[in-house]
Amino acid sequence: xxxxxxxxxxxxxxxxxxxxxxxxxxxxxxxxxxxxxxxxxxxxxxxxxxxxxxxxxxxxxxxxxxxxxxxxxxxxxxxxxxxxxxxxxxxxxxxxxxxxxxxxxxxxxxxxxxxxxxxxxxxxxxxxxxxxxxxxxxxxxxxxxxxxxxxxxxxxxxxxxxxxxxxxxxxxxxxxxxxxxxxxxxxxxxxxxxxxxxxxxxxxxxxxxxxxxxxxxxxxxxxxxxxxxxxxxxxxxxxxxxxxxxxxxxxxxxxxxxxxxxxxxxxxxxxxxxxxxxxxxxxxxxxxxxxxxxxxxxxxxxxxxxxxxxxxxxxxxxxxxxxxxxxxxxxxxxxxxxxxxxxxxxxxxxxxxxxxxxxxxxxxxxxxxxxxxxxxxxxxxxxxxxxxxxxxxxxxxxxx
Numbered sequence: 001x002x003x004x005x006x007x008x009x010x011x012x013x014x015x016x017x018x019x020x021x022x023x024x025x026x027x028x029x030x031x032x033x034x035x036x037x038x039x040x041x042x043x044x045x046x047x048x049x050x051x052x053x054x055x056x057x058x059x060x061x062x063x064x065x066x067x068x069x070x071x072x073x074x075x076x077x078x079x080x081x082x083x084x085x086x087x088x089x090x091x092x093x094x095x096x097x098x099x100x101x102x103x104x105x106x107x108x109x110x111x112x113x114x115x116x117x118x119x120x121x122x123x124x125x126x127x128x129x130x131x132x133x134x135x136x137x138x139x140x141x142x143x144x145x146x147x148x149x150x151x152x153x154x155x156x157x158x159x160x161x162x163x164x165x166x167x168x169x170x171x172x173x174x175x176x177x178x179x180x181x182x183x184x185x186x187x188x189x190x191x192x193x194x195x196x197x198x199x200x201x202x203x204x205x206x207x208x209x210x211x212x213x214x215x216x217x218x219x220x221x222x223x224x225x226x227x228x229x230x231x232x233x234x235x236x237x238x239x240x241x242x243x244x245x246x247x248x249x250x251x252x253x254x255x256x257x258x259x260x261x262x263x264x265x266x267x268x269x270x271x272x273x274x275x276x277x278x279x280x281x282x283x284x285x286x287x288x289x290x291x292x293x294x295x296x297x298x299x300x301x302x303x304x305x306x307x308x309x310x311x312x313x314x315x316x317x318x319x320x321x322x323x324x325x326x327x328x329x330x331x332x333x334x335x336x337x338x339x340x341x342x343x344x345x346x347x348x349x350x351x352x353x354x355x356x357x358x359x360x361x362x363x364x365x366x367x368x369x370x371x372x373x374x375x376x377x378x379x380x381x382x383x384x385x386x387x388x389x390x391x392x393x394x395x396x397x398x399x400x
Contacts, residue, residue: 005188009126010135012183013119016076017142018149019180020116023083023173025150025259027052027109029252030169032239032359034090037165038099046359048106049235053352055110056117057345063114064341072122072189079115080180082108087174094167109173110348117344125190137270143263150259151252204334207342216339218388219326220346222282225381226319228350229289229374233296233312234258235358237305240367244300254306261313269321278322279389285318286378286385293371300367319381326388 028049036045067075089105092098123135157168210216237258238251273281292311295304331339361369 006127006131009187010123010138012187013123013126013139014142014145015183016180016187017116017119017139018145019176019183020083020112020119021143021146021259022150022153023086023109023176024113025146025255026154026169026173027106028234029151029154029238029255030166030248031106032235033242033248033251034094034102034166035099035359036239038093038097038102043360043363044099045239045363046235046355048103049231050352050356050359051103052106052110052113053231053348053355055107056113056348057110057352059111059114060117060344060348061338061341063111063118064337064344067115067118068337071191072118072125073184073187075118076115076122076184077181079112080177080184082115083112083180084174084177086112087170087172087177090170090173091167094164094170105170112177114344114348118340121340122187122189126187137266140266141263143259143266147256147259147263151249151256155249155252204332204338207338210331210335210339211342213330214388214391215326216330218385219323219330220343221323221381221384222285222319222326223323223343224347224350225377226285226316226323227347228354229377230262230312230316231351232354232358232370232373233292233309235355236362236367236370237309239359239362240300240370241302241305243362246302250302254302254309257306258309258313261310262316263313265314265317266321269317273322273325278325279385281318282322282385283382285315285322286382288312288315288318289374289378293374296371297368 031049031052032046035048036042039045039047063075063079066078086105086109089108090102093102093105120136120139123139127135154169154172157172158166159168161168161171234255237254238248241251241254242248269281288311292308292315295311296308298304327339327343357373358370361373
């Protein structure tokens, strides 16, 4: 494998990740605001973001199996096409004032996200074995580019389509999708048969047996819990910020700092896990969620919103990375595709429920109710994680 070639392929995947995350940032920043603008029922304001997560959950397993059969490139191109369709449908929905068409558009963007979740796995396949951990970190860190680029891009796009509110953001998603065709078309992915050939002859276990493993349950608890709670806060935050009298541009910059907090730690989280272990880093992520809730309950200034969202971002990174690492211990190479797909189904199914709940909780009970919800579910994830740690210790203590 050419040294220069794998670095080029990795760079192209980083760019692809940045383009996808830019579209995702646009959805999280403006989806709830457009929902509030189009729906006559305030409690349904965040339904479009819930549809985004539902689309991801519904397509997680099909995307995994499609890529196993047809290869990474075709799977990614299908996902990008869904993203472009979202931009077209969402722009149309804003022009005609259709809330339900807008929800359908965001459902399609979920398909884009379902495919893009496999960028980090594709990165491990195009680089040498010794470079894989860094490759994953670099792809996740592509979010830094998105966090710096997206707010300026979407605010500029919205200004170009005034006085039609938020139209520019979704036309901007069309452009991002068209550009995303370029790097994906240039990456040299391994052929599907080559990938399967490298998996060995290990027989696949029944899915039920895999799902009953304590390590799988702990992995899903951290991945699903971290993602769902992040979606809960991130979905409600722009609506809460605007409800407090701040401009939408303020919400976009708070989300920018949140995305940076999610991605910048990727450079060191792997090292921290190697030094301190998976469980301590997962628990540290949970602690950051609790601290963020305390800050959010303390006030409603931009500083309070920003600090809380930054801590949620770091906490998500710790829990998601820990969950991903644990997931790799729960399956054999032959079981990889179905286990990754099932994991993402749980992760984004939980995220869909959380984002839908965010609108209702904020509409009926206010911003503080989001924080109290964090306390409850962080406690549940902590209990499952401690149970797994105790199980692992008991196994290790058995002589033999």
